[in-house]
Amino acid sequence: MKLAFIGIGNVGFALANNLQKKGHEVIVAHDDVKSESVVKAQSQNPNFSALPIQEAIDHSEVIFLATPFKFNEQILVPLDFKGKVLVDCTNPVGAGISHGLESKISGAEKVQEWSKDAIVVKSFTIYGFENLQNSSYPNYNVKPAMLIAGDDSEAKEKVTYLNTDLGFDTVDTGALSQALHLEHMTLLWVKMVRANGHHPNFTWGYLERN
Numbered sequence: 001m002k003l004a005f006i007g008i009g010n011v012g013f014a015l016a017n018n019l020q021k022k023g024h025e026v027i028v029a030h031d032d033v034k035s036e037s038v039v040k041a042q043s044q045n046p047n048f049s050a051l052p053i054q055e056a057i058d059h060s061e062v063i064f065l066a067t068p069f070k071f072n073e074q075i076l077v078p079l080d081f082k083g084k085v086l087v088d089c090t091n092p093v094g095a096g097i098s099h100g101l102e103s104k105i106s107g108a109e110k111v112q113e114w115s116k117d118a119i120v121v122k123s124f125t126i127y128g129f130e131n132l133q134n135s136s137y138p139n140y141n142v143k144p145a146m147l148i149a150g151d152d153s154e155a156k157e158k159v160t161y162l163n164t165d166l167g168f169d170t171v172d173t174g175a176l177s178q179a180l181h182l183e184h185m186t187l188l189w190v191k192m193v194r195a196n197g198h199h200p201n202f203t204w205g206y207l208e209r210n
């Protein structure tokens with residue numbers, strides 16, 4: 001699949017690098033294609049190309065958003081997504097690891113509001129980037145769960161396909177409004193690891209009995 005990444009830092013690079021190694025084509029989307037993170041990413045993976053954001057969208061099937069949440073509105077509003085899938089990997093984080101929108105609405109729904117002609121799916125946010133760099137837990141016979149949310153089932157199928165390539169077991173939690181709960185799961189993981197000393201190499205698993 002042709003993939004564009006808006007944001008190629010900790011999260012964007014981990015996902016893009018693993019997906020490129022699985023055979024996907026990666027375009028780094030940045031209006032300054034010589035910016036520090038773009039140059040660094042291309043030096044670490046010379047298979048990445050780079051284009052201004054709108055051009056990168058025009059050349060891609062799925063677009064990943066992995067930028068600091070505070071920049072999202074200014075980045076997204078001028079863009080034309082032409083009905084393509086936008087994977088929201090961002091989290092609105094406020095003071096003291098709280099929800100940055102005071103839990104009134106999810107960041108993903110704001111992302112959808114700012115990019116009206118995109119089909120937004122929330123994914124890749126419930127863990128730190130360490131699990132996006134390496135999702136392998138070889139001592140267990142279940143894969144780490146990746147919880148996703150979105151309003152469009154075809155778009156979620158595409159994200160599920162990419163999730164599987166990244167080694168995750170996709171759990172579809174329902175409509176995009178569920179993203180608010182995923183963002184709280186993120187805060188839980190972040191508080192446990194970044195504040196309370198849990199090891200970053202841990203994930204959630206989905207176990208179901210009929």
Ligand SMILES: NC(=O)c1ccc[n+]([C@@H]2O[C@H](COP(=O)([O-])OP(=O)(O)OC[C@H]3O[C@@H](n4cnc5c(N)ncnc54)[C@H](OP(=O)(O)O)[C@@H]3O)[C@@H](O)[C@H]2O)c1
Pocket residue numbers: 006007008009010011012029030031035036037038066067068069071075089090091092093124125126127128129130
């Ligand atoms: N870190 C984690 O463990 C983690 C895990 C899950 C989700 N998240 C969420 O994922 C998002 C990214 O986190 P991160 O840790 O990857 O951040 P990061 O390492 O700081 O990377 C941010 C990226 O966004 C790019 N960017 C900023 N403004 C831009 C613009 N106007 N146009 C294009 N690119 C722009 C930066 O490029 P330049 O600096 O070169 O401009 C950089 O490549 C955040 O919303 C975070 O909450 C983080």
